[in-house]
Structures are given as C-alpha cells and as structure tokens.
Amino acid sequence: MARTVEVTELALRDAHQSLLATRMALEDMVPACEDIDQAGYWSVECWGGATYDACIRFLNEDPWERLRTFRALMPNTRLQMLLRGQNLLGYRHYEDSVVDRFVDKAAENGMDVFRVFDALNDIRNLRRALEAVKRTGKHAEGTICYTISPLHTVDTFVEMAKRLQDLGCHSICIKDMAALLRPQPAFEIVKGIKQTCGEETLVHVHVHSTTGVTLVSLMKAIEAGADLVDTSISSLSLGPGHNPTEALVEMLEGTGFETRLDKSRLLKIKDHFARIRPRYAEFESKFVGVETEIFDSQIPGGMISNMESQLKQQGAGDRVKEVLAEVPKVRQVAGYPPLVTPSSQIVGTQAVFNVLMGPYKVLTGEFADLMLGYYGETIGPRDPEVTRLAAEHNKKPPITDRPADHLTPEWDDLVAKAAALDGCNGSDEDVLTYAMFPQVAPKFFAKRSEGPKNLGKDPVTAAAAAAAANPAVKAIDSRGPVT
Amino acid sequence: MARTVEVTELALRDAHQSLLATRMALEDMVPACEDIDQAGYWSVECWGGATYDACIRFLNEDPWERLRTFRALMPNTRLQMLLRGQNLLGYRHYEDSVVDRFVDKAAENGMDVFRVFDALNDIRNLRRALEAVKRTGKHAEGTICYTISPLHTVDTFVEMAKRLQDLGCHSICIKDMAALLRPQPAFEIVKGIKQTCGEETLVHVHVHSTTGVTLVSLMKAIEAGADLVDTSISSLSLGPGHNPTEALVEMLEGTGFETRLDKSRLLKIKDHFARIRPRYAEFESKFVGVETEIFDSQIPGGMISNMESQLKQQGAGDRVKEVLAEVPKVRQVAGYPPLVTPSSQIVGTQAVFNVLMGPYKVLTGEFADLMLGYYGETIGPRDPEVTRLAAEHNKKPPITDRPADHLTPEWDDLVAKAAALDGCNGSDEDVLTYAMFPQVAPKFFAKRSEGPKNLGKDPVTAAAAAAAANPAVKAIDSRGPVT
Numbered sequence A, B: 001m002a003r004t005v006e007v008t009e010l011a012l013r014d015a016h017q018s019l020l021a022t023r024m025a026l027e028d029m030v031p032a033c034e035d036i037d038q039a040g041y042w043s044v045e046c047w048g049g050a051t052y053d054a055c056i057r058f059l060n061e062d063p064w065e066r067l068r069t070f071r072a073l074m075p076n077t078r079l080q081m082l083l084r085g086q087n088l089l090g091y092r093h094y095e096d097s098v099v100d101r102f103v104d105k106a107a108e109n110g111m112d113v114f115r116v117f118d119a120l121n122d123i124r125n126l127r128r129a130l131e132a133v134k135r136t137g138k139h140a141e142g143t144i145c146y147t148i149s150p151l152h153t154v155d156t157f158v159e160m161a162k163r164l165q166d167l168g169c170h171s172i173c174i175k176d177m178a179a180l181l182r183p184q185p186a187f188e189i190v191k192g193i194k195q196t197c198g199e200e201t202l203v204h205v206h207v208h209s210t211t212g213v214t215l216v217s218l219m220k221a222i223e224a225g226a227d228l229v230d231t232s233i234s235s236l237s238l239g240p241g242h243n244p245t246e247a248l249v250e251m252l253e254g255t256g257f258e259t260r261l262d263k264s265r266l267l268k269i270k271d272h273f274a275r276i277r278p279r280y281a282e283f284e285s286k287f288v289g290v291e292t293e294i295f296d297s298q299i300p301g302g303m304i305s306n307m308e309s310q311l312k313q314q315g316a317g318d319r320v321k322e323v324l325a326e327v328p329k330v331r332q333v334a335g336y337p338p339l340v341t342p343s344s345q346i347v348g349t350q351a352v353f354n355v356l357m358g359p360y361k362v363l364t365g366e367f368a369d370l371m372l373g374y375y376g377e378t379i380g381p382r383d384p385e386v387t388r389l390a391a392e393h394n395k396k397p398p399i400t401d402r403p404a405d406h407l408t409p410e411w412d413d414l415v416a417k418a419a420a421l422d423g424c425n426g427s428d429e430d431v432l433t434y435a436m437f438p439q440v441a442p443k444f445f446a447k448r449s450e451g452p453k454n455l456g457k458d459p460v461t462a463a464a465a466a467a468a469a470n471p472a473v474k475a476i477d478s479r480g481p482v483t
C-alpha cells in the first residue's frame, strides 16, 4: 500500500509574498477557500509577518479579521502560520508575556499550526513561543532554517532537530527559504532526523523553487521519510515561489507514495488564481526564471533585489557584484547566520555599507546588535575586532544569554500606548498590531473604518495606464521579504 | 567515483522552437557558440524540421548555411539533429533515395548525431534513415516516442528499444515531447532497456517541462542508468520548453553522478540568451506555467493551441473542451498513435472536424491516410468502419506494408523541378529544400540573395509599437510544432 504524503498549500501566504510582493487582497482569496478546504490538504498556510504587515500597510485590512474569515471558510483544514519565534511577526525581540499573548490570541482566532523559526537557529529564541503553542493545545512545529556555510553540515541540522524534539515539538520543519536544499542533503537530513529522533517524528519540508532543483529535493526528502511537504498551486508557483502542487501529485504516481489531494479541486484552485494573478501584474517579481548562481553566493533572490535598490539610491547601482562578493565575508564575521528575515536584511545592508564606505567603517545598529549577541547565538564565533567596534557603536556590551532575558515586562505599556491611538478598539489584537508594527499601526487604526483596499487592477486598465505613463512597460521590483 | 552523465544542450533548436515559435535568428546564436563549444556538452542539438522550415519561411536564412556556421563555430562538440525518419524534415514519406541523399548531405555539412524518430513508433519508418546514418559513420540514435495510452506499457517501450538495438543504433532515445514521462516510468523504462539491451547500451532521455515533473524524471532516469540527458540553458527553459541545464548540474551534486559541464561557461550562455530573449517577446508562448491537465488529456500544449485557433477560425472558440474530450476517442479509433508531429496535427484536426460536423462526417485526407496505414502501423488495431470511410474518401485501399515501399524513385524529378525555380543554385542541398518544403522553397530561393532577416526587436521599440497598436499588450500565440 502506498504511503500518504501530506501537503501544505502556500497560495494564501508565501506564494503571493514571494511572487506578488504580498499584495493579494483577502477578497481575491475568498472564492478559492471552499475548494482549498475540500481538496485534502493537511494545512493551508495563510498568515505570517509579511502578510500581516501588508494588510495594515497597503491593504487597509485587519489581519485578525482575515484570519477569522479563513477560519470560517475553511472549517476542515488546519490553518497554519509562520512565526519568527521571539520576534513574533515583528523585527525585534519581544518580552515573554507578549509572546504568550500573541500565541493565545492567534489560537483563539483560529490558528492551528504554528511554524516557529529563528533567523539564527538559536533554540532559545524558539522555546517560549513553542511552549505557548503547546499550552493552547495547538500544533507546535519547530523549524530549522537551512543554509549552506563551511560550518553547516547534515549533522548540525540533525542535532538541531533533536533539540527541537526535546522541546516537545509536534513536528520538525526544514525551511529552505533560498532554494539551496539540493536533493542529496534533503535526503540525508530527513534520513538523519528519522534515525536520530525516531521514525514516528513528523518531518515537514518547505522549499522555494528559485534554483529549479527543489522538486527533486522534495522527492528525495519523501524517499527518506518526509511526512509533510509544502507546495503552491501551479498558477502561483515557480520562480522565487514554490513547486506546483499539481506537479507534486503527478510526480508521486506509481512511486509507492501518494497525496490525498483531489485533482479536480486543484484544477479549480489553479483556474481561480490564474484569473486573479494578472490583476497584480505591477507587483510581479522580475526574477521569474531559474537562478542557480544562488548556490555560489548563498544569497536569496529577494535579498539581492533589496541590495540593488539600496545601491541605486546611493548612485552605486554598478557595484552589485562587489556587494555579492562581500556578503560571504560579512557572514563569516557574524558567525555564519542563515540568511532569512531579519538576518538577510541586516547582513545585506552591512555588506552594502562595507562596499560603499570601507569595511566596518560604518555599522548599522542592527548589525552591531547581531555582533553583540542581541539576536542570539550563531553557529560560528563572531569576529572579536568587529564585535569591539559594535560595542562602541551601540554603547553596550556583548551578551551570551538569551536576548529576551534582557527585556522587562512591556505588555501594560503597549496597552497604554495603543489605547491612546485614534481608532484603536482596545482589544488585545489591536495592542499586538501596535506592538509589532508601531510605525504603521497608528495610520491603520485611523483609517480602518474605510475598509479594505484591493490593489489589484483589471489588466486592460493597468496596461493602458502603464502605456500612457511609459511606452516601455517594465516589471516593478517589489518583492516581499524572504521567508 | 562519481559516474558521468552527459548532456545535450537544446538552446539552439528545441528550446526556441518550444518557447519562441522557432524564430531565433542565427545571428543571435553565434555569440554563444564558443561558450557552448567549451562548456563540456556531449552534443548540441541545433537542427530539425521546424528550424529548417522557419529558416526559409520567416528568416530568409539558408538552413544549410546555418549548419555549416555551427560546424565552424563549434569544432569540439557533436552537432545533433532531429530527423522524422522517412518523413525527413517534411510532412510526407520520401522515397529511400531521397532519405539517403538527405543524410549524406547533412553528414557532409557537419552533422554528427542523428536522432531519428517516427510519429507512430513504426520501426519500418526508421530503418532506412538509421542505415543511411550508419553508412556515413555518424551517430545513429533510434528514438522511442513516449506516450500514454491503454496499450503503451513499460514492456512495449522496452521491446521497441530492443528492436532499435537490433537495427544497430548507437544509442536509444526516449523522447517525451509532451512532458508526460513521470519519474516512476522513467526509472522503469530506462532500467528495462538496460536489462534487456545490456548495461552498455547508451540511453538518452529527452523530456519537456510542461507538466513540471520531468526534472524528477531525469533524476530517476539517471538513477536507473541513463547515460545522456537533454536540457536547455535556464534563460531559455521551462514552460513548454525543457529543464534548465544549470539545475541539472546542481541537482546531481553529491549524488554520485556528475556532469562535465563548466558552470562559468553556463553562466555566460545563460546571460547571452537572457539578453536575446526579450527581443522575441512577440513570439513568446503564452503557456508559460505548469500544465498538469495534460496527464488527463494526453494532449501536448502546442496541439491545444493549434486546435484553439482552428476552432476560433470557425467561430467555435467555446468548444475547446468538447474537442479535448474528442481527442482520446480519435486516438482510440486510430490505434493509439503517439501525439507528435505530424500525428498530433492529424488527430487534432480530425477531432475538431468531428466536434463541428459530427463524428467522421468529414475526414481530412491525412487522417484517412493514417487510418489506411499510409503513415505506418499503430500499436493498436484501427476502427474497421472508419477505415472503410477512409478508403472511400481517399479512393485507395488500406496497406499493411511499409508506406515508402509504395513510392517510386523521385530524386531525378525533384532535381528537375528544383532546377526550374528562380534562384535555385542546383546543389543537392537546394533540391532537398525544395523536396521538403515545396510550397515555401520557391519564394525562399527567389529572395535568398537579400540575406537573413532577423525578426527580433529591441524591447523598447516593440513595446512602444504594441502600445500604440493596442493598449492591452497581449501575448501572441505562435508556438512551434511539437517535437
């Protein structure tokens, strides 16, 4: 009898984050929800930092209302979110009580599966969030950020999996945000986890398709025993996105593995998003092909485009290659962090500064914090001289304990500050929105009553407008962050 | 030690045929030739029916001159072509002496590897061409057209491989023009061939990427022992084209298999075609995503678009679904031919006629010939009643022997007819051009002296022109034939 491989659909979160700069409106997802709910997915990923941010920044949507809508429309399928450990959906560490509150509220509003990751793979930054999830009775998925460096080996990833298991995770995710996971390591890591943590340990594999090889990696991961894999419906797939769900189903035919997915439902979901996608043409990533150069630079595509736009703003658009060569050096100095939000932005920006101003002549506050341990521990040692410069720059000493232990209780303060904002409804949900996006939340609260703003445009209208503005219709580079 | 997998680069033939309606001018390939020649490919596919046709029909290029140019620019790499067996590069059967002449001339002008296929997998249609290739001392590759039907099994494909081996082929190609070859049958067929024909038998795998699963199929074919695989440089890959060459290289890392390809050369080839491709935007296939529905209809994407345009011409653009449902019925009636040029066009057109006029109320002459055995034998029996209608329609009886045995020597006649054309230079090459494309050759000969016509356009100019003509810039559906 064939072994069942379970599938997580990414169309509602990571797919449009990777392909359409996270701009898809809830309104354009709603018509697909019944088919998604009935298709036989294990879970549907539908919430995360970038979608939350885009909701309040661009779409005038309450992200909690989006979550409740998904819950109502998909009663038969697990809802899944991506959580940045102690960073929640924001860019700094939060004190533990805020972490607890966020997880409670997400669970209460309908979230089932919490994929919890830390950009540095520092287990201490995952622990509190995982514990909170377990306390709510929901599914706690501990995550390993996959990366390539001289220090990262199959063994180091398997060891991390063991530590996540020891924390009581319900499943272990291998998260390959940059499409660097080749078939052979995919096989070996999954095999290693199964051997070390037990065959019954649920292993979940998340890969992007940027390098063109990762559907093969999914096949090898499945052969090694992976239980759950992430894909996106074909009309929102490939490029910097993910492998197509339908291709996964077909790939397994006759192999002794099978999904539970209903192909006729998949076709409807595909057709829906094929109709919707052209409405977001102006947000399309311009990296739609296959980028194997990433294997050499180890720099995710989204990070390259961020660095390019920073360079252009400085009138140094021609220095991209120097910056690409600088990134691995900065990574070494910083102890080889994986490159994922927020470490990708921090390392990338410092590499730009090093090229423009000379190595470590100017530090960013965030990079200095990274060097000083305020984001957590890295796999390798950090450069002592640059650490010294960082301490000088940020006027504080390096730390070796858990960053969040340096924070004081902040919930009451956040409640008070949020309550003072025009349009804040005083709910814990609103306080959390303010806590995570203090710059954006005030404007969102003030304008929330105007209701959602769909940025999609009818393709004919959009093309006419673009043609009027500029005869050379060009793709706009506006990718979401890399997760 | 890792086993070497050899690679055929498709950029110069099948890739732009599949993605850019075969319109790429030699001028736009020349700058990549040195890098291709130095990259370590086993062969570079660069010639075939559609490119020959496009040369004389659209580009005012002499296809023989194109071949000689490739030969001069790529002295270190095998040049490879696709040959439709007894059809050569045309759409009818040629008498044996024309087949011999064509192969002699192609070899003389620099061709090294002849991939010989027949749309019906009728070995008798391959034999003469394969013998001619062997006589020239060049590489004779016997080809199995992969398809899915109730009668096609792993065993039937392996049996065909054995018969090709018995004909003395230097290698066996599994040709999957519609991207229907899933990983498991890829593994089983290659394994079966190796077991039946011997491990030393060279197995070459050609797959398209339309369904999104075939890079996995290449992995499985390689695991089963495939010696050579076909890919295309990433900037001319995916969609109805092929898997990216660079992804193949990266996929194999650490697996115990490796290519001989030089990644820095691949990057240069990629960059070259990434710059060139936008010049052919108006010829881009509009099917650029993943189309797994093909697994159910078994209809190659190019065939669907042909049928769609036929239906539109008849004011019946809304009846595509009926036609898609009719195709498998027509295939059954016709004995389950694979769907590849020319059988795909013949079956597709008859399906359109059946839907518009009623089943077999109107036959095309080609379909009647197919039913009567004038294209060769099919794997299954053909419907007797429709065969009777076909005999009536074409006023000739069914045959069971080799179609070309019914032809009389025609070379002298072709020479005489070609010589009478304005601008024909009297060479065997020109006679062959006339023989294969009698409608197009006269105009080509007359205008040849005007020199090549590059249809590529500077993207800015092209966009401005398109915007002026129509604000809703739309992709033009102009795919090449399916091979």
Ligand SMILES: [Co+2]
Pocket (backbone or CB within 6 Å): A014, A176, A177, A206, A207, A208, A483
């Ligand atoms: Co992701």
Ligand SMILES: [Co+2]
Pocket (backbone or CB within 6 Å): B014, B176, B177, B206, B207, B208, B483
């Ligand atoms: Co092909």
